[in-house]
Amino acid sequence: MLTVAARLLGDAERGSVERLLDRDPFGGAQVAERVSMAGLAWWRQDARIFGYGSRRNLESLCWVGANLIPVHATTAAIAAFAEMVAGEPRGCSSIVGSAEAVLGLWSHLAPTWGPSRDVRPNQPLMAISNPSPIAPDPGVRLVRPDEIDMLFPAAVAMYTEEVGVSPTADGGERSYRERIAELIRARRAYARFHNGRVIFKAELAVVTKHTAQIQGVWTDPELRGHGLATAGIAAVVRDALRRVAPSVSLYVNDYNLPARRVYERCGFQQVGTFATVLF
Structure with a gap:
């Protein structure tokens, strides 16, 4: 058995x-947002954060919740994280993050957590810090709370096309609608409307x-x-850089x-590579 150096982290x-x-x-953005909002206590997050390394030299992290997200995961950390979760029933809907870490984790976890529904091994991670050279669409704006009934069908169509299953399947409509409503309330949802759609x-x-992100x-x-x-996208970038x-x-x-091609024309540049394992 591997000597496990990983441990559950607390506040x-x-x-x-954070460092x-x-x-x-x-x-690490997905984990950073959640830590900034609710700290590290599992009972506030409905998730756990494992760390690898000593208290003075924390080397790697792994978020274990609705998604499994490794951050700065070294080869040794990947093995340690995998050993900690392999014996548990899989509770996450995906493993997502740095391609090397995700694929390394999946190589350890596949025998007990497999099969996956899909493995996407090469997802360019892209970023931009200046306004896009493309003229933004003036019709793209923040969605109002009273427009959720128009946005929701488009959100379901996007999710179904991207992930391969509907977010409304198995009774998920209510929780997915609340997620969309939450994004609207937080002024994070953008759309262009035409003839009421x-x-x-x-x-x-x-x-x-x-x-x-x-x-x-x-x-x-x-x-x-x-x-x-x-x-x-140019319009979203302009508003996000100005306001967020x-x-x-x-x-x-x-x-x-x-x-x-859309993102490249808008000025995004690759800053890393993600991978995703979907269940």
């Missing part, structure tokens, strides 16, 4: 955790002191290829060439 080590997350402002949308799904990008299939997404964070980031599947 007493919050400073060390480690600061070293990976884009790759959404034709472009995007959200700032993660916000930290370093970056606002775009997710949920979707264009009406009948209107793709006409520049809506490019001008729409000093940079904007996202990750995209390597095979989604149209989306990658």
Whole structure:
């Protein structure tokens, strides 16, 4: 058996955790947002954070909740984290983060947690810190709370297309609708409306002191290829840089060439590589 150096972290080590997350402002954004909001106590987070390394030299982190997210995970940390969770029933819907760490974790966990529904091994992680050179679409704006009934069908369509299953399956409609409503209330949901329906949308799904991470990008299939997404993303970038964070980031599947071209035209540059294992 491996001698496990990983351990459950608590609020007493919050400073060390935040310093480690600061070293990976884009790759660690999902964990950094949650730590900033609720600290490290599992009972506040409905998740656990494991650390690898001594109290004086914290080397790696692993968030274990609805998603499993490694941050700065070394080879030894990956093995330690995997051993800690391999004996538990899988409770997460995905493993996501730095490609090397995610694929390393999956190589350890696949025998007990497999099979996966999909493995996406190459997802460019991209960021921008200046306004896009593309003229922003003036019709893209923040969604109002009274517009959720128009946004929700587009959000479901995006999720289903991207993930491969509907977020409303198995009784998930209420929780997914509340998630969309939460993004609207937080002024993180953007859309372009035409004749009472959404034709472009995007959200700032993660916000930290370093970056606002775009997710949920979707264009009406009948209107793709006409520049809506490019001008729409430029509008989201402009508002996010002005109002939310000093940079904007996202990750995209390597095979989604149209989306990658949109982000490149908007001025995003690759800063890392993610991978995702979906269950």
